[in-house]
Amino acid sequence: MAFLKLSSPHAHGPMSTPRVMRLVLLATLPGIVSLTWFFGFGTLVNILWASLFALAFEALALKLRRRPLAFYLSDCSALVTAFLLAIALPPAAPVWLIAVGIGFAILICKHMYGGMGYNPFNPAMAAYVLLLISFPVDMTNWLAPRGAISVAELPGPIDALLRSLGAASTQFDAVTMATPLDLLKQNDALLLDDLWAQSPQFGQFAGLGWEWANVGFLLGGLYLLYRRVFTWHAPVSMLASLTVIAALFYDGGSSASGGSPLFHLLSGATMFGAFFIVTDPVTSAVSNRGRVFYGAVIGILVYTIRSWGNYPDAVAFAVLLMNFAAPFIDHYTQPRTYGHKPRQNREKS
Amino acid sequence: MIQIRDIHGGIHPPENKLQSLGEPIRPAGIPAQLILPLSQHIGAPAAPVVSVGDRVLKGQKIAEAKGFVSAPVHAPTSGTVVAIEPRVIPHPSGMSAPCIIINSDGQDEWVNHQGISDYTAVDKNTLISTIREAGIAGMGGAGFPSAVKLSGGQDKPIQTLILNGTECEPYITADDILMRERAGQIIAGAEILRHLIEPQETLIGIEDNKPEAIAAMRAAAEGTGIEIVSFPTKYPSGGEKQLIQILTGKEVPSGGLPSDVGIVCQNIGTAQAIYRAVNHGEPLISRVTTVTGNACGSPRNYEVLLGTPVQYLLDQSAFNASDCIRLIMGGPMMGYTLQDTAVPVVKTTNCILAPTVEELPPPPPAQACIRCGMCAEVCPVSLLPQQMYWFSRAQEHDKLEEHNLFDCIECGACSYACPSHIPLVQYYRASKAEIRQAQQDKIKAERSKERFEARQARIEREAAEKEAKRKARLEAAKARQAEAVKGDSKQDIIQAAIARSQAKKSGDADPAQAAIARAQAARNGTAVEETREEKQQRLEKLLASTTKRLAAAQEKLAQAEGNNDDNIAAFRTAVEKTSAKLAATQKELDELKSSTDGAAPTDDPAAAAIARAQAKRSGQAPAESEQEKTQRITAQIASTEKRLAAAQDKLATAKANGDDKADAFATAVTKTQEKLDALRAELAAITPTTATPATPVEDDPAAQAIARAMAARAESAGMSEREKAEKNIASLQARVEKTAAKLRAAQESGDDNAEILATSLDKMRDKLTAAEQALAALREEEN
Numbered sequence A: 001m002a003f004l005k006l007s008s009p010h011a012h013g014p015m016s017t018p019r020v021m022r023l024v025l026l027a028t029l030p031g032i033v034s035l036t037w038f039f040g041f042g043t044l045v046n047i048l049w050a051s052l053f054a055l056a057f058e059a060l061a062l063k064l065r066r067r068p069l070a071f072y073l074s075d076c077s078a079l080v081t082a083f084l085l086a087i088a089l090p091p092a093a094p095v096w097l098i099a100v101g102i103g104f105a106i107l108i109c110k111h112m113y114g115g116m117g118y119n120p121f122n123p124a125m126a127a128y129v130l131l132l133i134s135f136p137v138d139m140t141n142w143l144a145p146r147g148a149i150s151v152a153e154l155p156g157p158i159d160a161l162l163r164s165l166g167a168a169s170t171q172f173d174a175v176t177m178a179t180p181l182d183l184l185k186q187n188d189a190l191l192l193d194d195l196w197a198q199s200p201q202f203g204q205f206a207g208l209g210w211e212w213a214n215v216g217f218l219l220g221g222l223y224l225l226y227r228r229v230f231t232w233h234a235p236v237s238m239l240a241s242l243t244v245i246a247a248l249f250y251d252g253g254s255s256a257s258g259g260s261p262l263f264h265l266l267s268g269a270t271m272f273g274a275f276f277i278v279t280d281p282v283t284s285a286v287s288n289r290g291r292v293f294y295g296a297v298i299g300i301l302v303y304t305i306r307s308w309g310n311y312p313d314a315v316a317f318a319v320l321l322m323n324f325a326a327p328f329i330d331h332y333t334q335p336r337t338y339g340h341k342p343r344q345n346r347e348k349s
Numbered sequence B: 001m002i003q004i005r006d007i008h009g010g011i012h013p014p015e016n017k018l019q020s021l022g023e024p025i026r027p028a029g030i031p032a033q034l035i036l037p038l039s040q041h042i043g044a045p046a047a048p049v050v051s052v053g054d055r056v057l058k059g060q061k062i063a064e065a066k067g068f069v070s071a072p073v074h075a076p077t078s079g080t081v082v083a084i085e086p087r088v089i090p091h092p093s094g095m096s097a098p099c100i101i102i103n104s105d106g107q108d109e110w111v112n113h114q115g116i117s118d119y120t121a122v123d124k125n126t127l128i129s130t131i132r133e134a135g136i137a138g139m140g141g142a143g144f145p146s147a148v149k150l151s152g153g154q155d156k157p158i159q160t161l162i163l164n165g166t167e168c169e170p171y172i173t174a175d176d177i178l179m180r181e182r183a184g185q186i187i188a189g190a191e192i193l194r195h196l197i198e199p200q201e202t203l204i205g206i207e208d209n210k211p212e213a214i215a216a217m218r219a220a221a222e223g224t225g226i227e228i229v230s231f232p233t234k235y236p237s238g239g240e241k242q243l244i245q246i247l248t249g250k251e252v253p254s255g256g257l258p259s260d261v262g263i264v265c266q267n268i269g270t271a272q273a274i275y276r277a278v279n280h281g282e283p284l285i286s287r288v289t290t291v292t293g294n295a296c297g298s299p300r301n302y303e304v305l306l307g308t309p310v311q312y313l314l315d316q317s318a319f320n321a322s323d324c325i326r327l328i329m330g331g332p333m334m335g336y337t338l339q340d341t342a343v344p345v346v347k348t349t350n351c352i353l354a355p356t357v358e359e360l361p362p363p364p365p366a367q368a369c370i371r372c373g374m375c376a377e378v379c380p381v382s383l384l385p386q387q388m389y390w391f392s393r394a395q396e397h398d399k400l401e402e403h404n405l406f407d408c409i410e411c412g413a414c415s416y417a418c419p420s421h422i423p424l425v426q427y428y429r430a431s432k433a434e435i436r437q438a439q440q441d442k443i444k445a446e447r448s449k450e451r452f453e454a455r456q457a458r459i460e461r462e463a464a465e466k467e468a469k470r471k472a473r474l475e476a477a478k479a480r481q482a483e484a485v486k487g488d489s490k491q492d493i494i495q496a497a498i499a500r501s502q503a504k505k506s507g508d509a510d511p512a513q514a515a516i517a518r519a520q521a522a523r524n525g526t527a528v529e530e531t532r533e534e535k536q537q538r539l540e541k542l543l544a545s546t547t548k549r550l551a552a553a554q555e556k557l558a559q560a561e562g563n564n565d566d567n568i569a570a571f572r573t574a575v576e577k578t579s580a581k582l583a584a585t586q587k588e589l590d591e592l593k594s595s596t597d598g599a600a601p602t603d604d605p606a607a608a609a610i611a612r613a614q615a616k617r618s619g620q621a622p623a624e625s626e627q628e629k630t631q632r633i634t635a636q637i638a639s640t641e642k643r644l645a646a647a648q649d650k651l652a653t654a655k656a657n658g659d660d661k662a663d664a665f666a667t668a669v670t671k672t673q674e675k676l677d678a679l680r681a682e683l684a685a686i687t688p689t690t691a692t693p694a695t696p697v698e699d700d701p702a703a704q705a706i707a708r709a710m711a712a713r714a715e716s717a718g719m720s721e722r723e724k725a726e727k728n729i730a731s732l733q734a735r736v737e738k739t740a741a742k743l744r745a746a747q748e749s750g751d752d753n754a755e756i757l758a759t760s761l762d763k764m765r766d767k768l769t770a771a772e773q774a775l776a777a778l779r780e781e782e783n
């Protein structure tokens, strides 16, 4: 009888990369549900388009690179990129915008660098930044949330689809509004409380709808933590540093104030970024210590760009900046190996 | 109570231990044939002390330890040694190694053995050697000879003795069941170890998934002061370094040993074996091995004689081969696959795992690394497995070492956790092997570099010695010269030779040599004074030395011919070659000069000398503006002249000796003369300004030589034997003189050839003496 000659270990854990990816997709659900609830079907339409394009571009890239289609497509990594970009884009974004973004993410950011695992930048965030810089108008065209407008004004599935195709139906005339972060940024006269009172976009803690979307992503993130898809280090340190810096610069609500820590935690892409972007293993630092540092700097950068930069939301920029720094962080945060003396000279942070 | 620490990382694979714990330990029985590898431990293989055909008894030593880190092997049952040959041994590579094969006789007859009733009463070294002689090697998996650990501990103070009952690998229950059933023996063994090491504390670490074992051990250890410590189950807590960290918080320094931090660690199975060896005098001939996996119908633990083929165990365990695609020796995390069920159970075999395909499916194809860090998360050594994976793929050995690849214990936790199913450990093993190989190659390269340098140094030293010798010779020669002035007959000869050589140099010796000598003298004379370009100097030097060599070769040839030597042909070739070289060198030199000096070859002493020589012969003045062709022809003429001179000499000598070849030589001379004439004519043709007057016969050295030779022949024709002998002696004497002169010159210039010359001079003198004796005999006869 012939036995296989195999190298140890012979047992393998239950986790597999496609499973990790599917868990991530699953974990985006609470956030997607709340986005849909508050902003209509635009996000779902985004996801639909993005997924289609992502699978198409991925297949194309694999074909060009002569890789087995089924094996690599089944790892679901393209779908994850699609979901993440679709969530980050304004709901019911134009289909061409999505195509350009996904094309850039999959073809340039992922496969040009050698495919999954080799990309130095988070594809979804790189594509987001590219679109934001190239098409700022389309990228800041956020629909108004439920509560600020009547339910009838929210786009339904057909409306959203038509809008994404650039053919808005006559009944549905999308109402777009500045996001709370925009408002805060542009505000230089009103006390925060007054701003709050004047603008329908604000909700209980932060932006109307936004706060719940953030809570949704937080839930999804906690689920992933529970499933041990990633470690707590990067997201927790990012949220902590954002909280700390927001608290430092929060003066109780003057017109120059940057918003409360809670506001920042529940605004824009904070939670989405913390649990779905910062945790992207490929582009972050590798050691836990490195990830703490990586997350912390992202938190600070997010606040810095939100408050003093040119763009109202900053997660994508902050993440890309730290993607650059990840190898450097890795170099200085190599964990102390068992039986080795701590390396004083290489300690950092 | 001991404070438990956690180790970094770790995993919780399904334990799968219950299957094999249902039944007590059962002796596996005596197979018909036992295969005992000489190397069942870490270190040097044992050396057989039995021969094929010997009958051996159970417990009899059949192979002895070779070196300090080694362990002997004993016969597990009585029987006959039927072979000592390579067999497939338990090893990841499936390799073969020397084994002693015993056919058991079924009588299981013990050799005389006896335990030590009170081990506290015997010397510790005796005790350690008892353990050593019992062939006990770490039974937890590594197989490090136990006695080595014990003897090594004596120079370092040991605070803690740790017995490892962790057994963290899934499936394996050999230690668990041993602790359950033989706790007393383990504790007794632990007492012996305590007695030997005298630690401040003795800890037995057991994972908390073995409550029965813990209870049994606690009961057995009651009142001994040995502490049974249980801690949370996590793979790989049972690694020696990990267990030390868990129980003491200390870390064994990288590359160090537990004794460096005051700890000795032994497996509980080893402790039991030590007890058997000390108290009962039984060497290590059997062990408890788990046979399990879903392909085994009846998984359980066996007491197995070492050397028992795996197949023998599988046969007893209702093994279903059709379900099983891999057979593992050891556990699912660190065990290795077997290709052959004939391999024997050895001292380190704690488990035979026969899983079904569903149980341990073959690994799916690896996906790309997503840098998820799960591998780093679980690494008990706090390495960065994914980084090492990238470096390993890129073969960046420096980076790998920087990332402490060699601290990897190959526990497999990273591979287990990797969601992309990357066989990480396989990469590390391969890289480790590569790095080790590279290091060995480097050592080899360094050694050969050392060897090369040593050789270089020797050559230099020898060169220096040679130089010193040469100087000494020079000094000696000078001294001799000084002495020679006082003059006895022999030295007169030498002096005459020197005089002649000087005369030769000044250019008025016999005409054949004269041209050459003149050319050489002129060259030697002027070349040094005048500063020339380097090449020219080199060429001139070459020319000079070649001329010398030519002269030497010609002389040798003459000598050889004189003696009717066998080597004549060889010498002739040498002469011809040398003269050809001389001509070539001359030509090159001429060309060089004509290109540097323009058309002023008269400035060149060598060319001038040759030209003069030629002019003298042909009565022709050197052409004022010689073209290249002229130069070439001139050079040719010069060399032809030389050859002619040589040929004439040869002819002369041949005639003098009445040689048969004289005619041939005469032809050669004629031919050479003809060629020379043709060349001259050619030269005359291109230099019509200088008309060629008829050469006076008496001035022609060639004709002179012929005349002389003919005269000599005529003379010898009428000579008696005695006269011939006298003539021979005369010519020998002349040659002795010549050689002596050359020797002198060589000694003066510190030439390396001096020794050779000295030898040939000696020989010549011998010949001379012989000839003189012959002459004396002749004279006597005549009288």
Ligand code: SF4
Residues within 6 Å of the ligand: B368, B369, B370, B371, B372, B373, B374, B375, B376, B385, B386, B389, B414, B417, B418, B419, B420, B421, B422, B424
């Ligand atoms: S566990 Fe596997 S996929 Fe994840 S970082 Fe390690 S090697 Fe890469």
Ligand code: SF4
Residues within 6 Å of the ligand: B375, B378, B379, B380, B381, B382, B383, B385, B407, B408, B409, B410, B411, B412, B413, B414, B415, B424, B425
């Ligand atoms: S095999 Fe090596 S790298 Fe992997 S977890 Fe074990 S010690 Fe760490």
